Amino acid sequence: MPEEQTLITAKEPEKKPMAEPEKKPAAKQPKERVRADRTDELYKNIPEGDTLMKIDHLRVVYKTDESETVAVDDFTLDVKKGELISIVGPSGCGKTTILRCIAGLLQPTSGKITIGDKECAGPGSDRGMVFQDFALFPWRTVRQNVEFGMEIAGVPKEERTERAMRYIRAVGLEKFADSRIHELSGGMKQRVGIARALVMHPAVILMDEPFGALDAQTRNIMQEQLTKIIQHSARTIIFVTHSVDEALFLSDRVVVLTKRPSTIYKVIDVPWKRPRDRASPEFTALRKQILNYLEVQNVMEG
Amino acid sequence: MKFRYDKHNKYHRFGRTCVITAISLVVLLWVWWILSIVVQKGLDFNNSPLASPQDTFAALADLIKNGDPMEHRSLSSWVWSSLFKFLKGFVLALAVALPFGLLMGSFKTAKEFLSPWIEILRPIAPIAWAPIFVIMFQATNGSVMVVFVGIFFPLLTNIIFGVEKIDKTLVDAAKTLGASNGQIFLKVLVPSTIPYLMNGIKIGLGIGWMCIVAAELYNTTLSGIGYYVKFMIDNSSYDYAFAGIILIAVLGLLTTGVAEYLSKRISKRMGMDV
Numbered sequence A: 001m002p003e004e005q006t007l008i009t010a011k012e013p014e015k016k017p018m019a020e021p022e023k024k025p026a027a028k029q030p031k032e033r034v035r036a037d038r039t040d041e042l043y044k045n046i047p048e049g050d051t052l053m054k055i056d057h058l059r060v061v062y063k064t065d066e067s068e069t070v071a072v073d074d075f076t077l078d079v080k081k082g083e084l085i086s087i088v089g090p091s092g093c094g095k096t097t098i099l100r101c102i103a104g105l106l107q108p109t110s111g112k113i114t115i116g117d118k119e120c121a122g123p124g125s126d127r128g129m130v131f132q133d134f135a136l137f138p139w140r141t142v143r144q145n146v147e148f149g150m151e152i153a154g155v156p157k158e159e160r161t162e163r164a165m166r167y168i169r170a171v172g173l174e175k176f177a178d179s180r181i182h183e184l185s186g187g188m189k190q191r192v193g194i195a196r197a198l199v200m201h202p203a204v205i206l207m208d209e210p211f212g213a214l215d216a217q218t219r220n221i222m223q224e225q226l227t228k229i230i231q232h233s234a235r236t237i238i239f240v241t242h243s244v245d246e247a248l249f250l251s252d253r254v255v256v257l258t259k260r261p262s263t264i265y266k267v268i269d270v271p272w273k274r275p276r277d278r279a280s281p282e283f284t285a286l287r288k289q290i291l292n293y294l295e296v297q298n299v300m301e302g
Numbered sequence B: 001m002k003f004r005y006d007k008h009n010k011y012h013r014f015g016r017t018c019v020i021t022a023i024s025l026v027v028l029l030w031v032w033w034i035l036s037i038v039v040q041k042g043l044d045f046n047n048s049p050l051a052s053p054q055d056t057f058a059a060l061a062d063l064i065k066n067g068d069p070m071e072h073r074s075l076s077s078w079v080w081s082s083l084f085k086f087l088k089g090f091v092l093a094l095a096v097a098l099p100f101g102l103l104m105g106s107f108k109t110a111k112e113f114l115s116p117w118i119e120i121l122r123p124i125a126p127i128a129w130a131p132i133f134v135i136m137f138q139a140t141n142g143s144v145m146v147v148f149v150g151i152f153f154p155l156l157t158n159i160i161f162g163v164e165k166i167d168k169t170l171v172d173a174a175k176t177l178g179a180s181n182g183q184i185f186l187k188v189l190v191p192s193t194i195p196y197l198m199n200g201i202k203i204g205l206g207i208g209w210m211c212i213v214a215a216e217l218y219n220t221t222l223s224g225i226g227y228y229v230k231f232m233i234d235n236s237s238y239d240y241a242f243a244g245i246i247l248i249a250v251l252g253l254l255t256t257g258v259a260e261y262l263s264k265r266i267s268k269r270m271g272m273d274v
Helices: A002-010 A039-043 A095-103 A142-153 A157-170 A186-198 A216-232 A244-250 A281-301 B010-042 B053-066 B075-106 B108-121 B126-164 B168-176 B181-216 B225-234 B238-269
Strands: A051-063 A068-080 A084-088 A110-115 A127-130 A204-208 A237-240 A253-257 A264-269
Touching (some): A051 A095, A068 A095, A095 A237, A127 A186, A142 A157, A264 A281, B075 B181, B108 B126
Parallel strands (some): A084 A253, A204 A237
16 A cells, blocks of 8 residues: 555655745744644643643533533543543543543533643644544545645645645545545545644644544554554544554553543553554453453443 | 347436437327317317417417517517516525525524514415515516515525534534634535525525516516516417417426536535535
8 A cells, every 4th residue: 555655754844855946935934923733833842751731620511401411520631742642431431522622622511621831722723633424524625625724724825735735645645635525435534534633733633533434444554554643743642432452552541431420440551662463462461451341331331 | 139228228218218208298299289179179269278289389480580479579588588587586585595594594593583584474475475566666676576585485494404404523623623613604604505505596496487477477567478478368369378388488497407407516516415
């Protein structure tokens, strides 16, 4: 697969090597202002491995006329810069709820989320998101989808296109840049979703079961591709999945949640080097351990 | 060599459709012809109000060549005045339905407030307004207003439906990409409503065409294909009247056909099915 190679180029540019007949590029950026499409620069002083995001006593209560359901309770987590942290839990627990709170799409009942020392209120381009059902704009081409965030941020057209194309190439879709979404397969769609999030350089990328809608084979390929992306450009990713296997394959740390109300049961460090071998004894042992726990949780509920 | 129909061959399927349609039309003409004889002989008309097909087509040919037999106005001037009013009514309906539809689809309070108006006005047949509108706005603009009423409601309900049917995850995606409410409106809501709008246009054009012809029956001025039919009937030129009716059918078919085609094209281009 050619895209596996090209993925490696997902790193930031070595300032366009091709000679481009100058069109006063320097004049375009008068001062070092951080733009909505480059929020990761806000936190460039935080060294990798230090805490970038703090989720503090998150609590979400769903109220209906008759009942109150506590979906998430006392969820506290520090996310380190440059890590991929997975959240797994029994089915029906508040994994996605937590992620939506972090994204600002859902207002938590109480609790605080901060990036650096900036509190997050409402959604913003500093928290990019990849959705399970892709959430691509069907009336836009692949390239226009990837450009969407930059369009919003007011990035000039030329830069927009150039950057979008770089990421489209990185996910191996250059042949499909001008295709429409319905012409793509599921795996290709999600690669567009990933490119669309990555291209904005958010401080944190949130992935909500991004490979959940894909078949098993495509899923494995996508996992490997994601591994390559994070190996070559450090990104902070919070990854929600119901697949323990996926979590162990991808993450630096795995957060295991309890059944509703979700709270943290355990945070497991996954120290193994990438790419990982799913068949290795320590991988299977750890997977079994987590699965056992999840099973107990599910059975408890009945 | 024996011909076998193969339903998996698209040329065969198309050919089949053509043959059946052609036979259907021939049978229709034949039924018309029989009926015209039955009416004339049975009801003992000298000049039967149900003109026969051959008389109708002779009249149509004459109409196309020499204009109408009374005023000698060309066919195109009759037709154009109808089409022009039709177009005016359509543009007006679009201009009003679009903001109201977007508003009512986006804001619950607006919808709750305006819904009673819509529910009361919508069931009224647009043509019921014609006599009043003709007095209120004069003949020409009165017809325009009838078309407006006819097209407005299907447009409005389809736009509201489209706005309400918006894929919420697309809005979420736009939010996480930093879009403001205004940007979401322009870049997500409006484009995702377009296929529904097209559907409304498709339905609206069909109704609007019926409205224009019917409204013109109330005309007092010599304009429009609907008035032409009435004018001919008043002068007992039934064959010329039927020629006009055939034109109305053909033009109606063309408008809805074009709208249907555009609607399909646009929905496909937008990657959506309504």
